[in-house]
Amino acid sequence: MSYSTNLKREILGSENEKIEIIFAELFGILAAKGAVSESGIFFSTENVSFAKRVYSNLRKITKMDIQLKYIIKKRQLSSKIYKIILIPTRQNEKEYKNFIKKLFSYKNCKARNIEDEEKIAGIIRGAFLSCGYIKSPEKAYALDFFLDSDEFSIYLYNLFCEMGKKISKTEKKDKKIVYLRNSEDILDIIFLIGAVNAFFEFEEVTVNKEIRNKINRNMNWEIANETKKISASEKQIKMIKYIDKKIGLSELSNVLQETAKARLENEELSLQELADLMDISKSGVKNRFRRIETVYNDLLNY
Structure with missing residues (x-):
């Protein structure tokens, strides 16, 4: 079972008691799907638990007649769409309009208003239950809302911007x-919509990934340094051997002879380690190798 499915199951396992929060969640659910029109509310889902939640929440906030039915998919006989x-009647047409007006009044909730925090959480929770998907954090960090309503997509985008989200x-x-x-x-949103267990699972994976990435970065850095050290040593040894073959190391000054012999005897040492061995500074060793390189280049061009 996917991480996203488990997260939704956790949310569906808890109920809302406050009428205002029920309205907010229903607004997120129905507006995300574009399921509300002047002629009525038409909502469908393959998730029976989700269908029951939407149905029972509607029953809590309106006395209008609500139908719950299902159809069986022709290609998949074991799969049902709930x-x-x-549909408003002539008798409750006014009640329906007031209901829709109340439902869409939640678009006015502002992220910066503390008193609206629970309502915003309800709206986002509804939108996620309706058309959201979170990829397993082990694979990637991704939270997507696949929306049918262009108007609600703009609203949700602006809401997240107001919340300071990327x-x-x-x-x-x-x-x-x-x-x-x-x-x-993503962690903030998971916690906001009330999926505490999913939050801790996501956080644990995230922390472990960061630790692994840090270890890998350190290893890569060490490998790169080791490669650089070996490459520099090989170049220095090549120059020293060429000088020795052409004119002999005895033609070098005493300090350059000392440096050349130290390098030939300690091929694996870094410049700093070579400097410590010779009891001089690293910059001093670099300067000596630059002078050895000058002799090498002069011999190549001779």
Whole structure:
């Protein structure tokens, strides 16, 4: 079972008691799917637990008649699509309009208002249950909302911007996609929508990945340094041997002879280690090798 599925299951396992939060969550669920119109509410899902949640929450906030039915997919007889339908009648047309007005009033919630925090959490939770997906943190950091409503995609994007999240949006086929790729932002959203267990699971994986990445970076740095050290040593030895073959090391000054012999006897040492061995500074060793290189280049051009 995917990480995202487990996260949704955790959310569906808890119930909302506050009417305001129920309204907020339903706004996120229905607006994300573009399931609300003047002619009624038409919502569908393959998740029976989610269908029950939407149905029971609607029952809590309205006395209008709500239908819950299912159809069986022709190609997959074991798979069902659950439909929730609310069609206003002439008698409750005004009640329905007031209901929709109340539902969409939650667009006015502001992230900077502390009193709106629970409502915003409800809206985002609803949107995630309706059309959200979080990839397993072991694979990548990705939280996506695949939205049917262009209007709600703009609203959700602006809401995340207001919250200070690194949010992006795009389109793919007939879907509007609002997405996050920053692990800290994703963690904040997971915690905000009430998936505490999923939060700790995501955080543990994130911490472990950061530790592994740090270890790998250190190893790569050490390997790069070792490679650089070996490359420099090989170049120095090549120059020294060439000088010895052409004119003999005895033609060098005493300090250069000392440096050349030290390098030939200690091929694996770095410049700093060679400097410590000779009891001089690293810059002193570098200067001596520059002078040896000058002699080498003069012999090549002779």
